[in-house]
Each structure stands twice: as C-alpha cells, then as structure tokens.
Amino acid sequence: MRKLWLIWKREYLARVRTKAFVISTVMLPLLFVGIIGVMVVLGGRQQGRTPRIAIADWTGTLAPAIRAHLRPRTPESKPVCEIAKTLEGSSLGTDVESEMRAEVREGRLEGFLIVPNNALNGGAAEFHTLNAGDFSLTSSIHQAVNEAVVENRLAQRGIRVQDFNEIMRDVDLKLVRITARGESEEKGQTFIAAAIMAAILYTTLLMYGVFTMRSVLEEKTTRVMEILVSSARPSQILAGKILALASVAFTQYLIWTLSASLFTAYSRVIMASVDATRKIPPIQIPASTLAFLVVFFLTGYLLYASMYAAVGAMVSSEEDAQQLQWPVTLPLIISVMLFNVVVQNPNSNLSVALSMVPFFSPVLMVFRIALQTPPLWQILLSLAILAATAAGIIYGSAKIYRVGILMYGKRPSLMEVFRWLRYT
Amino acid sequence: MDAVRLEAVTKRFNTLTAVEKLSFSIPEGKVFGLLGPNGAGKTTTLRMLMRVLIPDEGSIEVLGTPADDRTPDAIGYLPEERGLYPRMKIREVLVFLAALKGLTEAEADRGARQWLERLELGEWVNKKINDLSKGMQQKVQFIAAVLHRPPILILDEPFTGLDPVNAGVIKDIMLELRDQGSTIILSTHRMEQVEMMCDSICLIDHGRPILAGELKAIKRSFGKNTVRIEYTGNGQFLDLPHVVERLNRHGAAVDVKLRPGANAQEILKAAVADGVEITRFELVEPPLNDIFIEKVSSTNA
Numbered sequence: 001m002r003k004l005w006l007i008w009k010r011e012y013l014a015r016v017r018t019k020a021f022v023i024s025t026v027m028l029p030l031l032f033v034g035i036i037g038v039m040v041v042l043g044g045r046q047q048g049r050t051p052r053i054a055i056a057d058w059t060g061t062l063a064p065a066i067r068a069h070l071r072p073r074t075p076e077s078k079p080v081c082e083i084a085k086t087l088e089g090s091s092l093g094t095d096v097e098s099e100m101r102a103e104v105r106e107g108r109l110e111g112f113l114i115v116p117n118n119a120l121n122g123g124a125a126e127f128h129t130l131n132a133g134d135f136s137l138t139s140s141i142h143q144a145v146n147e148a149v150v151e152n153r154l155a156q157r158g159i160r161v162q163d164f165n166e167i168m169r170d171v172d173l174k175l176v177r178i179t180a181r182g183e184s185e186e187k188g189q190t191f192i193a194a195a196i197m198a199a200i201l202y203t204t205l206l207m208y209g210v211f212t213m214r215s216v217l218e219e220k221t222t223r224v225m226e227i228l229v230s231s232a233r234p235s236q237i238l239a240g241k242i243l244a245l246a247s248v249a250f251t252q253y254l255i256w257t258l259s260a261s262l263f264t265a266y267s268r269v270i271m272a273s274v275d276a277t278r279k280i281p282p283i284q285i286p287a288s289t290l291a292f293l294v295v296f297f298l299t300g301y302l303l304y305a306s307m308y309a310a311v312g313a314m315v316s317s318e319e320d321a322q323q324l325q326w327p328v329t330l331p332l333i334i335s336v337m338l339f340n341v342v343v344q345n346p347n348s349n350l351s352v353a354l355s356m357v358p359f360f361s362p363v364l365m366v367f368r369i370a371l372q373t374p375p376l377w378q379i380l381l382s383l384a385i386l387a388a389t390a391a392g393i394i395y396g397s398a399k400i401y402r403v404g405i406l407m408y409g410k411r412p413s414l415m416e417v418f419r420w421l422r423y424t
Numbered sequence: 425m426d427a428v429r430l431e432a433v434t435k436r437f438n439t440l441t442a443v444e445k446l447s448f449s450i451p452e453g454k455v456f457g458l459l460g461p462n463g464a465g466k467t468t469t470l471r472m473l474m475r476v477l478i479p480d481e482g483s484i485e486v487l488g489t490p491a492d493d494r495t496p497d498a499i500g501y502l503p504e505e506r507g508l509y510p511r512m513k514i515r516e517v518l519v520f521l522a523a524l525k526g527l528t529e530a531e532a533d534r535g536a537r538q539w540l541e542r543l544e545l546g547e548w549v550n551k552k553i554n555d556l557s558k559g560m561q562q563k564v565q566f567i568a569a570v571l572h573r574p575p576i577l578i579l580d581e582p583f584t585g586l587d588p589v590n591a592g593v594i595k596d597i598m599l600e601l602r603d604q605g606s607t608i609i610l611s612t613h614r615m616e617q618v619e620m621m622c623d624s625i626c627l628i629d630h631g632r633p634i635l636a637g638e639l640k641a642i643k644r645s646f647g648k649n650t651v652r653i654e655y656t657g658n659g660q661f662l663d664l665p666h667v668v669e670r671l672n673r674h675g676a677a678v679d680v681k682l683r684p685g686a687n688a689q690e691i692l693k694a695a696v697a698d699g700v701e702i703t704r705f706e707l708v709e710p711p712l713n714d715i716f717i718e719k720v721s722s723t724n725a
Contacts, residue, residue, distance in 0.1 A: 001526055014512065172463050222506025227568065229503040230474040233493065233525040406476070419438060 007240025011215065016249045025252045029259035033266060037062040051110030051137055052084040056096050056116045059182070065148035066115070070140065080140040084109060090117065097128075104130060113141060120152055122420045191343070194370030197293055201363050202336050205300055206329065208249045209308040214399070215241055216312030217321055220393070225405045228361065234402040238307045246298065258321035291371050300362025300385065303390035304328065306397035313404030319409045338364060346372045356382050358389035396421055425488055426577055427452040427607035428473065428700065431479050434483035435468055435631075441466040442608045444630040446483070452485050454576075455598070455608045457622035459615075459637070463721050465631035467504075467609050470578055472610075487575060487710055497526050500574035504581050504611075506565050510554040514540070514564055518571055519551060525572035532571065539567040543593065566594060570601065572652070583617065595621070617711040627716065629723050635715070643709040650714070651680045654704035661694040672714065677704065679711060 015021055049115040057063040072079045087096060098114040111129025113413050119125055125145045127138060154164050177190055216238075219225045221385045228237055307328045315321045318400045338360065355374075361382045368374050403420040404412075412420075429449040435442050443465040446622060450456040460466050471477045472484060474496045484491040487498060503700050509516050515536055540546050543563045553561060569577060580600070583591045595678035598621065602608055610622060618625060618639070625642065627635040635642060653662075653679050662678070668687040672679040682688060688707060693701050 006520065010512075010516075012510070201567050222510060223503070223505040224509055226503035226505050226507065227501060227521065227565070228524075229471075229476045229519060230496050230503075231501065234473075405472070423437075 003236050003241075004240045007232060007237055008244045011244035012247050015129060015211070016251065019253070021248065023336035025255050029256060029263065031147050033263050035257070048077055050082045050377075051134070052082045052108070053110055054084050054100050054112040054113070055086045055088075056092060056100065056112060057086065057088040057115040057121050058090055058092060059115055061114050062119060062145070062148045062152060063088045065151055066113070066144050069144035069147050081110065081137060081183065088376065093400065100126065104128065110134075110137070113145070119145075190371065194367055195339070197289075197337065197370050198336075198363050198367040200295070201297055201300070201366055202332060204249050204297065204361060205304050205330055206254075208301060209304040209328070209332075210325065212242060212245050212250075212305040213312035213321060215245070216309050216381050216405070217315065217318065219315070220316060220405055220408075228407065234405060238306075238309055238398055238401050242302065242309065244306065246301055249297075249301065264346050285344060289366075289369055289373075293366050295383065296366050296386070298363045299386050299390055303358065303386065303393055304332070304364070306390070306394045307400055310397035310400040310404070313401040314407075314417060315411055324411070332363070335360040337361040342367055343371065347374065352378060356385055358386045361386045399423065425452055426450060426485070428489060428609070429485040429497070430469075431483045433469075433472060433479045433484060435465075435472060435477060435479050435507055436590055436638050442629055443472070443479075443628075445543075446628065446631065446633055447482075448626045448633065448636050450607055450609065452607050453602060454623040455610060455621050457557075457618040457625035458609055458611045459613075459625055459716065460628040460630070461617065464628045466628065467556045467580075468631075470501075470609070470611065473578065474501060487681075497572075499577050500569040500577045502566055502569040502577075502579045502582055505561060505586075507563065508553045508568070509566060510578055511552055512581065513552055514556070515549045518564070518568055521568045521591065525574070527572050527632070531714055535544075535573075537663065540564075540573060544599050546657050551582070559587065559590060560632055563590065563594075565660050567595075570597070576607045576609070578611070581613070582610070582612045583612075583614070585605040612678070615711065619712050626711075627719060629720050634723050639712075643712070643717070646710045648707045648709055649680065649682050649684075650708050650710045651689070651691060652677050652704065652708045653674075653680060653702065654678075654701050655695065655702050657700035658698060659700075661698040661700055662691070664690060667691060670714075672711070679708075679714070681710065681714060 010167060055063055055066060057066075065084055065217060067086065070080055070083065097114065100109065103109045110131070111127055114126040116123045116125065116129070127141055131139075132138070148166075151161055154161055219228060219237075232240075308325065311321060311324045311328060315324055338354055342354065342364055351364075351368065352374070355361050355368050355378070357364075363375075364384045365379065369379065399421050400417060403423055426598060426716045430447050432445045432447055433684070434444050441606075446465070446469060450455075458466050458604040459526065464644070468477060472479050473491070475491060475493060511547065512520075515533065518539075518629060519529055519532040519537040522535065523529050529536070537546070537549060540549055543566075543613065545563060547557065548560065553564070566582065569579065582594055582598070586594060598608055607623075610618065612618060622639050624637065624638045626633055659678070661682065662671060667688075667690050669683045670681040673682070680691065685725050697698065
C-alpha cells in the first residue's frame with residue numbers, strides 16, 4: 001500500500017508540474033476569460049468615443065426618420081453614433097460624395113450614409129467607412145434606414161406604424177422540457193450541456209489514456225523500469241500510475257469547474273453592462289448528472305487507461321505505439337460519431353442498446369443522462385456491464401504489462417501477446 | 425548462513441528453457457561472480473532473485489527464508505541497462521527509489537546527500553538527471569542501488585562507462601560494503617574484475633551451471649599449465665606447436681598455455697637459441713578469461 005502511494009505521488013507530482021499541464025489547466029481558462037474581456041472592452045468602444053457620421057439624403061424625406069431611429073432608445077444608454085451633418089434634397093451636387101470621402105480620410109468623420117433617390121423603391125443605401133468591421137455601428141445604421149423606409153411606405157398607403165407592428169407581431173414557440181423534477185423552459189441549453197459533457201468525457205478519456213500509454217512507454221525507453229520492477233510489483237506500478245493520472249484528470253476538472261463558474265458569473269456582469277435586455281437561460285446541470293459523469297468517467301478511464309497501458313508495455317518505440325494505439329482509440333471515436341443517432345431519439349431501442357456497449361457507454365450513457373434521464377435500471381445496468389468489462393480488461397492488461405515492460409525490440413505479434421496472458 | 429541459495433531452479437518461456445536446474449549458494453559477506461556468455465540466463469536468474477520472475481521449479485532462499493514479495497526490499501540492484509527519470513531532480517529520484525525500498529523520506533534524503541557528497545556530486549543534488557553526464561548518471565544509479573543499505577547487492581557490469589578514477593572509487597565502496605557484511609553478486613563479462621573481486625563464481629551457459637565454486641579452488645583445479653612470459657626481441661621462438669596450445673597476448677606479457685604433459689623448459693631453450701632476452705618467466709594459474717573460453721567453447725562443441 002505504501003509503495004502504491006509512493007508511485008502515485010511521484011507520477012502525480014511529475015504530471016502536475018509539467019508545463020503542458022499548467023498551460024492546459026490554468027492558462028486556457030484564463031486566456032479564454034481574457035479574450036472575452038478584451039473583445040467586450042474593444043466592442044464597447046462607444047463608451048469612449050462616439051463615432052461621427054454624415055447623412056446625404058437624395059430623397060429629401062427620409063433623413064429625419066433615420067436620425068430619429070439612430071437616437072438612443074432610453075435616455076441612459078449611449079448613442080450609437082453622432083450625426084455631424086445632414087444634407088438633404090434632390091438638388092445635391094455630385095461632388096458631395098468626394099467632399100465627405102475627404103473628411104473621412106482626414107478622420108473628421110467615421111463614415112457617411114448615402115440614401116439614393118430610389119431608396120423607397122428598392123434602391124440600396126450605401127454606408128462608406130474606413131472601418132467596415134464595426135458591426136454594431138453598421139447594423140444600427142442598417143436598421144435605422146430600414147425602419148425609416150418601411151414607415152415611409154406605410155404612411156404612403158395610409159397605414160399607421162402601430163397598426164402594422166400589431167399585425168406583424170411574431171408568435172413565440174416556447175420549448176418546455178419535461179423532466180422528472182417538473183418542467184423547465186428550454187432554449188437549447190440542455191443539448192449544449194449534454195454535448196459539452198460528452199465532449200469533455202471523450203477528450204479526457206482519450207487524453208489521459210494516451211498519457212498513461214506514454215508514461216508506461218517512457219519508463220520502458222528510459223529503462224527506469226529495470227530498477228522499478230526490482231522495487232515494486234508490476235501491479236503496484238500499474239495501479240499507482242493509472243490512479244495518479246486519474247487524480248491529475250480530476251485536478252484539471254476541478255480547476256476548470258471553478259474557473260467556469262467564475263467565468264459564468266463574470267460573463268453575467270459583462271452581459272448586463274452591455275445589453276440588459278438579452279437573457280440567456282442559465283445552464284443547470286443537476287447534481288445527479290454530475291455524479292454519473294464522475295462515476296462513468298472513472299470506470300471508463302480504468303477501462304481505457306489499462307488498455308492504453310498494455311499498448312505502452314507492448315511496444316518499445318513511439319512509432320510502434322502510434323500504430324498500436326489505433327484499435328484502442330477507435331471505439332472512443334465511434335462513440336462520438338454515434339452522437340447523432342442518440343440525439344435524434346435518446347430512448348430508441350438503438351440508443352439504449354448502444355449505451356449498454358461497454359466501450360461506448362462512458363460517453364454515450366452520460367450523453368443520454370444529460371439529454372433525457374433514462375430509467376435508473378438502464379443506467380445501473382450500463383454501469384455494471386462497463387465495470388465488469390473494465391475488471392476483465394484490467395486483469396488481462398496487467399498480465400500483458402507484467403511481461404511487456406521487460407521486453408524490448410521487435411513489436412510482439414498478436415499470438416505472442418496471447419501467450420503472455422498465459423504466463424504465470 | 426547463506427545469503428542466497430538456489431535449489432534446482434528452472435524457468436521456461438514457452439519452448440525456451442532459460443534456466444535449467446540451477447543451484448548455487450552464496451555465503452554472507454562474500455563477493456559472488458555470476459558469469460556466462462550473452463543469453464546464458466544470467467538476467468533471468470537475477471530477475472528470479474528479485475521476484476520479477478517466479479521460477480517454474482526449484483526453490484530460492486534469501487537470508488535463510490524462502491523468497492517472497494518482501495525479498496526485493498533486501499536487495500539493491502544496479503541493472504545493466506541504466507536509466508532514471510530524466511526530468512526529475514537527482515535528490516527526488518534517489519528519495520523515491522529508496523522510499524520504495526522501505527526507507528522513510530527523511531532517512532533517504534539524509535543518506536542521498538551523504539552519498540552524493542562522497543561521490544563528488546554534492547553540488548548537483550537539485551539538478552535534473554538530464555543535466556548530468558553519462559558517468560555522473562552512472563554514479564547516481566549506483567547510489568540508488570546502495571542507498572537503502574541492502575544486505576544483498578546485485579551489480580550488473582558496475583564499471584562500464586566509468587573512468588579509472590571513478591571505477592576505483594566504486595570498487596573501494598564495494599569492498600567496504602562487503603567488509604561491513606553485505607553480500608555482493610557481480611555479473612560481468614570482464615574477467616579481470618572477477619579475479620580482482622570475487623570469492624566464488626558460477627559460470628552458466630544455456631541456463632545450466634558448467635562451473636561453480638570458490639575462485640581459488642577452480643583455478644587450482646586447472647593446474648599451473650600457463651607460463652607468463654615477458655621478453656625483448658623477436659617472438660618467433662614461441663612457434664612451438666608441440667609445446668604451445670594457445671597464446672594470449674596482453675600488453676608486454678604473453679600467456680602461453682602449455683599442451684598437456686609439455687615441458688615449459690623447452691620454451692626457455694628456444695628463446696636462448698634465438699638470442700631473445702627473457703625478463704619474466706613464471707608458471708601461473710590460468711587466467712579466468714582462458715577458463716571461461718575453454719569451458720564455454722567445450723560445452724558448445
């Protein structure tokens with residue numbers, strides 16, 4: 001037990017101290033939060049300087065309406081832009097455009113809007129600017145012109161704007177999700193949460209499986225194994241390593257979960273400051289789903305990591321490992337490709353059957369649980385099958401590992417590996 | 425008491441019998457040489473001693489008790505294929521390996537510093553293994569084998585890669601540990617090292633012992649059938665096929681193995697006739713090197 005602990009500790013510390021771990025665990029969320037923050041700050045530039053634009057209206061009728069629509073809706077929110085000057089009338093000269101272009105070049109204007117004669121009959125308005133990427137400005141202008149034109153057309157036909165809005169009002173389709181705990185409004189957050197969880201499972205199973213393989217292979221190629229096997233039993237070395245990597249995975253999960261909740265709180269604050277009217281329904285993941293996520297990850301990880309460890313023990317070089325890891329990685333990839341089948345009907349016979357297959361269940365059963373909680377007996381049956389398979393695979397892998405770690409040179413044939421299983 | 429005792433130990437891998445009915449015993453506090461050509465079964469034997477492999481037949485006793493899972497803790501091992509975690513610090517590697525063998529981390533840390541100091545690696549204690557030269561890594565690995573003060577020490581080619589000064593230091597430490605009561609199993613192809621250090625040997629080939637016992641007795645049993653000669657002048661006088669069975673030159677001296685019943689004086693006569701000046705002429709026991717070659721080639725014939 002003491003040896004297992006020592007091996008666990010060495011492996012865990014060695015992993016956690018690597019640059020790769022620090023970068024992927026700590027830097028990634030920080031970077032993510034940082035990028036969002038920078039985007040918000042840059043996007044909220046109007047808080048600093050309000051862009052000045054000019055309007056040249058050849059119709060001579062639309063300019064006041066456009067100006068009105070560009071004014072802030074509520075007194076406290078910032079204006080989208082400031083209208084420096086307005087030129088209206090059908091008698092405008094052709095040199096107006098080039099004059100204003102010069103002003104834009106000199107930096108006195110952000111841009112200018114041209115409303116052509118035929119704007120009311122379908123002619124396109126033009127907005128000339130150096131910075132065509134300022135999406136919030138251009139979309140506001142587009143909307144303002146649009147509304148001004150529509151109002152004008154309505155007025156010509158004698159229809160009041162309020163009546164029109166009344167007639168054209170949308171009907172909402174609310175998605176209501178039926179769950180065991182009652183009903184909750186659905187705006188896609190369930191699917192997103194399920195997909196994120198399944199993706200995390202897939203990624204970590206693959207990543208930490210490959211880490212396990214690499215770690216075994218490294219002890220082989222550096223020949224540390226020679227001295228290690230004289231100090232601890234192969235089963236202790238293997239168990240210590242697999243548990244250490246599982247702990248590293250949980251450390252990473254923990255840091256990510258913490259930073260995700262911090263990030264959520266942070267983004268709420270940012271969102272509120274930018275646009276109080278937009279509401280995103282919070283993603284709520286029930287505690288039971290999280291518990292299943294952990295249990296399925298752990299069991300699935302034991303299954304895959306022991307197979308990857310066996311691969312690492314079988315080979316003596318990175319190249320051979322690349323080739324031989326394929327059969328182990330394949331079921332993981334297939335389980336992700338089966339997402340589509342499950343999402344269409346999480347409770348179809350096919351979905352139920354697929355989530356029972358031990359090599360798929362770590363990803364697919366969790367996906368199902370998150371989408372539409374299946375009956376408890378299905379979850380437990382799937383877990384039992386997975387655990388039994390994992391136990392068998394661990395037993396075989398440990399045997400392969402025991403023999404393989406001291407074999408160097410040529411990659412063993414499948415027949416040889418089967419023979420290893422029979423060694424005492 | 426015997427430190428190690430093997431009784432008719434056999435280990436098979438499928439159709440290959442790596443070790444067959446191997447028996448030997450090593451008295452406590454002695455240096456034992458495990459010899460044999462490549463692929464003779466030396467590594468398999470050592471791995472069975474450390475319980476990495478379990479014998480199919482026969483029994484192994486270590487320090488008077490049948491070998492079990494605790495046996496490896498009593499053994500320090502310097503494998504032939506050296507290697508330590510390249511990205512770990514020297515101190516961490518040594519403490520980890522010694523703790524696995526049962527030392528507390530504080531004990532291991534203190535011991536590691538003392539050993540590193542003694543082998544002139546004191547300033548490197550917090551450097552990574554990667555930063556060390558081959559020779560330094562070699563010394564660190566030696567420390568890893570002895571740090572937990574094992575009663576039994578298995579050293580596989582302990583001197584390869586070491587300069588003469590460091591090799592001398594390691595040799596002195598080995599003899600010192602022996603004097604303190606440690607039993608040392610030395611596995612090497614360098615026969616002069618065996619002659620210098622071993623009290624007894626076991627020569628195995630194809631997994632079977634072909635020669636075992638005290639080194640002195642073995643050499644005596646081969647008789648004084650070798651003449652060590654040093655001379656100045658033309659070596660043609662040694663061209664005496666009816667007297668000389670084999671010549672073995674090393675440095676200034678040449679070892680002449682005599683044919684059975686041949687008279688060594690005939691060589692002297694030939695030298696005098698050729699006018700060669702003989703500076704050394706000594707009847708000696710055959711070098712272990714010759715015994716090794718003779719035994720191994722006769723079993724393979």
